[in-house]
Amino acid sequence: xxxxxRRDLLAAAxxxxxxSALSPLISQQANAAAPATAAQAPGFYRYKxxxxxxxxxxxxxxxxxxxxxxxxxVSKDAALAAAEAAYMPKGMVTVPFNPQxxxxxxxxxxxxxxxxxxxxEPTKGQAGRTLQNLAAAGVDPKSIDxxxxxxxxxxxxxxxxxxxxxxxxxNAQIMVPAKDxxxxxxxxxxxxxxxxxxxxxxxxxxxxxxxxxxxxxxxxDWDKEVAPGITSIAAxxxxxxxxxxxxxxxxxxxxxxxxxxxxxxxxxxxxxxHVAYDFDPELAQKTRHKFYDMASAEKxxxxxxxxxxxxxxxxxxxxxxxxxxxxxxxxxx
Amino acid sequence: xxxxxRRDLLAAAxxxxxxSALSPLISQQANAAAPATAAQAPGFYRYKxxxxxxxxxxxxxxxxxxxxxxxxxVSKDAALAAAEAAYMPKGMVTVPFNPQxxxxxxxxxxxxxxxxxxxxEPTKGQAGRTLQNLAAAGVDPKSIDxxxxxxxxxxxxxxxxxxxxxxxxxNAQIMVPAKDxxxxxxxxxxxxxxxxxxxxxxxxxxxxxxxxxxxxxxxxDWDKEVAPGITSIAAxxxxxxxxxxxxxxxxxxxxxxxxxxxxxxxxxxxxxxHVAYDFDPELAQKTRHKFYDMASAEKxxxxxxxxxxxxxxxxxxxxxxxxxxxxxxxxxx
Numbered sequence: 001x002x003x004x005x006r007r008d009l010l011a012a013a014x015x016x017x018x019x020s021a022l023s024p025l026i027s028q029q030a031n032a033a034a035p036a037t038a039a040q041a042p043g044f045y046r047y048k049x050x051x052x053x054x055x056x057x058x059x060x061x062x063x064x065x066x067x068x069x070x071x072x073x074v075s076k077d078a079a080l081a082a083a084e085a086a087y088m089p090k091g092m093v094t095v096p097f098n099p100q101x102x103x104x105x106x107x108x109x110x111x112x113x114x115x116x117x118x119x120x121e122p123t124k125g126q127a128g129r130t131l132q133n134l135a136a137a138g139v140d141p142k143s144i145d146x147x148x149x150x151x152x153x154x155x156x157x158x159x160x161x162x163x164x165x166x167x168x169x170x171n172a173q174i175m176v177p178a179k180d181x182x183x184x185x186x187x188x189x190x191x192x193x194x195x196x197x198x199x200x201x202x203x204x205x206x207x208x209x210x211x212x213x214x215x216x217x218x219x220x221d222w223d224k225e226v227a228p229g230i231t232s233i234a235a236x237x238x239x240x241x242x243x244x245x246x247x248x249x250x251x252x253x254x255x256x257x258x259x260x261x262x263x264x265x266x267x268x269x270x271x272x273x274h275v276a277y278d279f280d281p282e283l284a285q286k287t288r289h290k291f292y293d294m295a296s297a298e299k300x301x302x303x304x305x306x307x308x309x310x311x312x313x314x315x316x317x318x319x320x321x322x323x324x325x326x327x328x329x330x331x332x333x
Numbered sequence: 334x335x336x337x338x339r340r341d342l343l344a345a346a347x348x349x350x351x352x353s354a355l356s357p358l359i360s361q362q363a364n365a366a367a368p369a370t371a372a373q374a375p376g377f378y379r380y381k382x383x384x385x386x387x388x389x390x391x392x393x394x395x396x397x398x399x400x401x402x403x404x405x406x407v408s409k410d411a412a413l414a415a416a417e418a419a420y421m422p423k424g425m426v427t428v429p430f431n432p433q434x435x436x437x438x439x440x441x442x443x444x445x446x447x448x449x450x451x452x453x454e455p456t457k458g459q460a461g462r463t464l465q466n467l468a469a470a471g472v473d474p475k476s477i478d479x480x481x482x483x484x485x486x487x488x489x490x491x492x493x494x495x496x497x498x499x500x501x502x503x504n505a506q507i508m509v510p511a512k513d514x515x516x517x518x519x520x521x522x523x524x525x526x527x528x529x530x531x532x533x534x535x536x537x538x539x540x541x542x543x544x545x546x547x548x549x550x551x552x553x554d555w556d557k558e559v560a561p562g563i564t565s566i567a568a569x570x571x572x573x574x575x576x577x578x579x580x581x582x583x584x585x586x587x588x589x590x591x592x593x594x595x596x597x598x599x600x601x602x603x604x605x606x607h608v609a610y611d612f613d614p615e616l617a618q619k620t621r622h623k624f625y626d627m628a629s630a631e632k633x634x635x636x637x638x639x640x641x642x643x644x645x646x647x648x649x650x651x652x653x654x655x656x657x658x659x660x661x662x663x664x665x666x
Binding site for chain 2: 038039040041042043044045046053055058060061086087088094096125126129136137138299308309310314325326327328329330331332333
């Protein structure tokens with residue numbers, strides 16, 4: 001019975017369903033039944049920049065119905081078509097989140113820290129996985145020396161607090177862009193934003209997260225080496241102080257773009273599209289072109305907070321926009 | 334000292350190097366030094382096809398100097414340009430290997446099993462990682478019920494034996510394409526191939542691997558349900574019996590292409606290029622167009638043994654060739 005070419009066996013398989021027809025063969029193996037469902041692989045990925053070891057940490061990915069005006073300056077049909085072209089579930093959009101852990105000079109620096117517990121139903125559980133994936137990568141949150149925020153939006157900053165409100169990285173210095181701190185901590189700015197639900201929420205969130213921990217926070221400017229090997233790059237528009245970073249070592253460099261674009265399937269392919277979350281969409285658009293013209297000319301490795309995990313790739317010009325070439329998985333460092 | 338905007342601090346940083354200038358701030362954290370290098374994340378990735386759970390298992394990826402005539406019908410410069418366009422290391426080519434584990438009806442089916450211990454220096458250690466990554470995915474080799482080979486080349490079949498020559502999957506039925514078995518087990522064919530070093534090696538390898546275990550081997554034909562939910566698809570050319578597979582459940586389907594192309598950066602973009610390993614390059618080229626025309630028209634999910642891990646994506650027409658859109662990492666199943 002070892003030759004499945006036998007016509008009678010195959011005819012029977014076609015007639016009554018192969019599962020039962022093949023069962024005499026298959027049942028020779030009396031192995032334990034395979035479990036129906038197992039867990040996904042952990043979301044971390046290591047890459048080197050010279051002697052600096054970086055780890056992309058997946059905070060998860062939220063999939064939700066594409067909101068009206070999520071892209072503010074094109075039709076919803078155009079946005080839905082972009083989602084479909086990227087094989088997202090019909091009518092939905094998927095937004096991943098990827099903080100970066102940088103091991104620089106024996107110090108652990110975390111660039112952004114994910115959603116924490118701020119993800120609400122119905123997508124609760126899809127994100128806020130940074131602590132879990134740091135653990136999978138063998139990293140104790142107590143060992144994080146510095147957390148650097150690219151900007152003060154909830155999906156980047158809220159993971160600074162654990163589920164009980166305590167500090168998720170109790171020994172870490174927190175560094176935030178000076179311009180973002182100034183903007184979001186201003187009561188005057190908050191008062192002006194009360195008529196805009198999104199902005200109102202952002203202001204309230206910054207207050208909630210940072211009240212009581214102001215003394216742990218250091219502010220930084222652009223074009224400065226904010227930690228060994230890590231330089232802040234001006235990337236305003238998404239927020240007033242929105243910052244990208246260069247990680248450099250021994251002639252190698254990676255650009256951590258933060259939110260220069262939101263998801264690449266929409267905003268890298270179409271750099272003139274405006275995501276609803278942008279504070280100054282025109283400035284964000286200008287920053288986008290400037291950043292990607294530089295990255296593509298340099299053939300730089302680019303890491304995007306909202307790129308699909310592991311969120312590392314190269315950006316190339318493609319017509320009026322750009323395309324992302326994801327890095328090939330490297331099984332050995 | 335918590336405000337890094339302070340001009341004197343920054344001036345000092347610019348003057349003497351930020352690492353030392355920032356050290357008073359950084360040294361506030363007396364954490365354990367981060368380890369210099371940690372291991373890469375394990376190479377497994379789960380995806381669902383209806384109720385069938387699949388796991389892409391990375392056997393590794395070999396990076397080696399691009400051989401002359403690796404692409405037999407274009408210049409070496411053209412091949413080097415394709416490698417460079419894919420950001421491979423200069424002058425080199427990277428070939429990944431990805432067996433697929435299919436959990437179908439409570440049975441574990443492994444489609445191809447990687448290089449085993451057959452990878453020689455200087456790339457030894459870069460591949461042959463299937464057992465290691467199965468273990469990372471929580472799968473005991475003893476629990477594998479069926480191993481199905483797409484064809485009998487060493488990188489697909491040699492993992493059937495453990496390092497000591499014993500069966501790596503001791504309880505598994507082994508299934509091979511009837512046409513490949515017939516071709517590679519023929520002494521007449523082997524004798525004819527003695528003048529071709531590559532083919533001579535392939536014949537010797539099949540003998541070495543399969544001698545003594547013939548009774549464990551079942552042969553299968555094309556267009557048959559070879560295991561529940563898994564159908565064999567004719568894909569000849571790469572070898573006489575080279576086989577692709579469809580995995581189907583509840584209206585969902587994934588095409589496991591095996592070696593319809595070798596690496597997509599070369600042979601999916603340029604389907605008329607011939608890889609040195611093809612037995613009948615003209616037929617392989619014809620198979621390639623037929624397979625991808627079908628896959629792109631159906632918007633099918635395609636899994637490629639030699640795609641970058643996790644080796645799952647969609648194939649689209651792109652000019653005279655095709656392009657691969659890799660799947661977005663799904664953190665929750």
